[in-house]
Amino acid sequence: MSEEGAVVVLSGGQDSTTCLFWAKRKFPGEIEAITFDYGQRHRIELESAARVASIANVPHKILPINTFNTLGGNALTGEIEVSSELDSESGLPNTFVPGRNLIFLTFAAAYAYQRKISNLVTGVAQTDYSGYPDCREKTIQALEKAINLGMESEVNIHTPLMFKSKKETVELARDLGALKAMGYTHTCYHGQQPPCGACPACILRAKGFEEAGIPDPLTARFEG
Amino acid sequence: MSEEGAVVVLSGGQDSTTCLFWAKRKFPGEIEAITFDYGQRHRIELESAARVASIANVPHKILPINTFNTLGGNALTGEIEVSSELDSESGLPNTFVPGRNLIFLTFAAAYAYQRKISNLVTGVAQTDYSGYPDCREKTIQALEKAINLGMESEVNIHTPLMFKSKKETVELARDLGALKAMGYTHTCYHGQQPPCGACPACILRAKGFEEAGIPDPLTARFEG
Numbered sequence: 001m002s003e004e005g006a007v008v009v010l011s012g013g014q015d016s017t018t019c020l021f022w023a024k025r026k027f028p029g030e031i032e033a034i035t036f037d038y039g040q041r042h043r044i045e046l047e048s049a050a051r052v053a054s055i056a057n058v059p060h061k062i063l064p065i066n067t068f069n070t071l072g073g074n075a076l077t078g079e080i081e082v083s084s085e086l087d088s089e090s091g092l093p094n095t096f097v098p099g100r101n102l103i104f105l106t107f108a109a110a111y112a113y114q115r116k117i118s119n120l121v122t123g124v125a126q127t128d129y130s131g132y133p134d135c136r137e138k139t140i141q142a143l144e145k146a147i148n149l150g151m152e153s154e155v156n157i158h159t160p161l162m163f164k165s166k167k168e169t170v171e172l173a174r175d176l177g178a179l180k181a182m183g184y185t186h187t188c189y190h191g192q193q194p195p196c197g198a199c200p201a202c203i204l205r206a207k208g209f210e211e212a213g214i215p216d217p218l219t220a221r222f223e224g
Numbered sequence: 225m226s227e228e229g230a231v232v233v234l235s236g237g238q239d240s241t242t243c244l245f246w247a248k249r250k251f252p253g254e255i256e257a258i259t260f261d262y263g264q265r266h267r268i269e270l271e272s273a274a275r276v277a278s279i280a281n282v283p284h285k286i287l288p289i290n291t292f293n294t295l296g297g298n299a300l301t302g303e304i305e306v307s308s309e310l311d312s313e314s315g316l317p318n319t320f321v322p323g324r325n326l327i328f329l330t331f332a333a334a335y336a337y338q339r340k341i342s343n344l345v346t347g348v349a350q351t352d353y354s355g356y357p358d359c360r361e362k363t364i365q366a367l368e369k370a371i372n373l374g375m376e377s378e379v380n381i382h383t384p385l386m387f388k389s390k391k392e393t394v395e396l397a398r399d400l401g402a403l404k405a406m407g408y409t410h411t412c413y414h415g416q417q418p419p420c421g422a423c424p425a426c427i428l429r430a431k432g433f434e435e436a437g438i439p440d441p442l443t444a445r446f447e448g
Contacts, residue, residue: 066290071334099334102374103327110295110323134374142370149366150326150358 004029006119006158007112009104010060011035012048014185014205015123015161018169020056021178022160023121033058034111036104038065038097042191051184063107068097101134102143109147109155118154125161125169137162166208174214183217194222228253230343230382231336233328234284235259236272238409238429239347239385242393244280245402246384247345257282258335260328262289262321266415275408287331292321325358326367333371333379342378349385349393361386390432398438407441418446 006023010016010033023031033056035049046062053060101124108120124135133139137159144157161169173182187205188195195202195218209216230247234240234257247255257280259273270286277284325348332344348359357363361383368381385393397406411429412419419426419442433440 063294064290066288067331068334070287071331071338097334098337098375098377099330099371102330102370103334106323106326106330107291107295110292110321110327113322114295133376136373139370139373142366142373146326146363146366146370147323149360149363151322152357153322 003118005115005117006031006121007108007115007117008033008058008121009036009108009123010049010053011123012045012050012052012186013123014173014182014187014208015125015169016049017052017056017123017181017185018173018176018178019121019123019158019160020052020058021173021176021181023119023158024056024058025176026158026160027119029117031058032115032117033060034108035060035062036065036107037062038067038100039069042186042188044191044193045186048184048186052181055181055184056178061111063111065103065107067103068100071098099134101132101139105140105143105157106147109151109153109157112155113151113153119156119158121158121160123161124159125164127163127165165211166204167211170208170212170214174212179214179217183221185218187218194219227342229339229341230255230345231332231339231341232257232282232345233260233332233347234273234277235347236269236274236276236410237347238397238406238411238432239349239393240273241276241347241405241409242397242400242402243345243347243382243384244276244282245397245400245405247343247382248280248282249400250382250384251343253341255282256339256341257284258332259284259286260289260331261286262291262324263293266410266412268415268417269410272408272410276405279405279408280402285335287335289327289331291327292324295322323358325356325363329364329367329381330371333375333377333381336379337375337377343380343382345382345384347385348383349388351387351389389435390428391435394432394436394438398436403438403441407445409442411442418443 004027006027008020008023010020020033033053037046050060126136140157140159147155187201189199189201190196228251230251232244232247234244244257257277261270274284350360364381364383371379411425413423413425414420
């Protein structure tokens, strides 16, 4: 296993984009970005990821997952509208796709396994985790253990943003020279570009840039 | 969450078939069988699973996974020939699909989550585990923890065959009335029906029936 390279799970959003630049600085070996095409309603995420990888000058692969669509029941892949209310029964956002990060990281580990790369990087964050239990540190640690037992591997899952606020993530992106790429990331739950500015994801993003005192290169691009 | 029903991961082989009949006896609620169409080279596995579910009178769903094919590098989904030798580097069989059981069980848990079913059943066995690290009890326990943290669920993964020899599994199948269904299961790595009798999977199967002193209903069907 090469401990020098890394596979970054790149969604095309601001967090995973920051992680891509973090990985480039952290690891001396080859960095690869992978994006999952899991039937997300907003195809612009895939274009954003490809654009970001290109700006970062990192090889990029899109891997398909056609399974979530057959499970149904959430707003990111199905016909349900995104709601800012939590589900009255589960207490989770209706954008929660059960098992999504578990599946992404397990496939990423299988991908890394084939390439003998031992580092995985994901942008999940517990701080602003927005109600997604699969973004918590405990979940990632348990999954890392399951993956290493299940593949007889020594994968390290890195989560550089785990305890950062959105403000701190924006500052990190600036320090890593990721702001240009940030202008091509995608966050809006409504899939709009320019972003709608009103959905929970847009609001959280705007707050982070505002608190960091840095103009969002994405909105700036459309105001230009 | 209903603790009365169960989702059984049914591959169409003898172990998962035995588990399906085990679940029917164990849980008073509805039993469902799911099979993953992950691009396995031998499509007969899917037909076997459907036939077994039909004999067991259990609803059956086939869920697609188109991701493994894009990862490459193994004999069950790729163009590589099945080998009875272990890989000199990894020490694993070349039929090992990295992460396969982790992915199957996580998707099965997501499926069960949508249906508010808390029991999952899988036929993995450590005893005769044939070199697959994702069949070990430690792996399954770690994964159960990751799933429950990641989905805020209380899924129980049941592995009734974990410490059984193939002989004991055959005896259990007989005691559960699963022998008729066993005649339509599929085991042969070469995808042949009647089974080739010479591949590692056929040899392991034949040994189990022989030691249990029970004729294999599958081979009996072709000798008929």
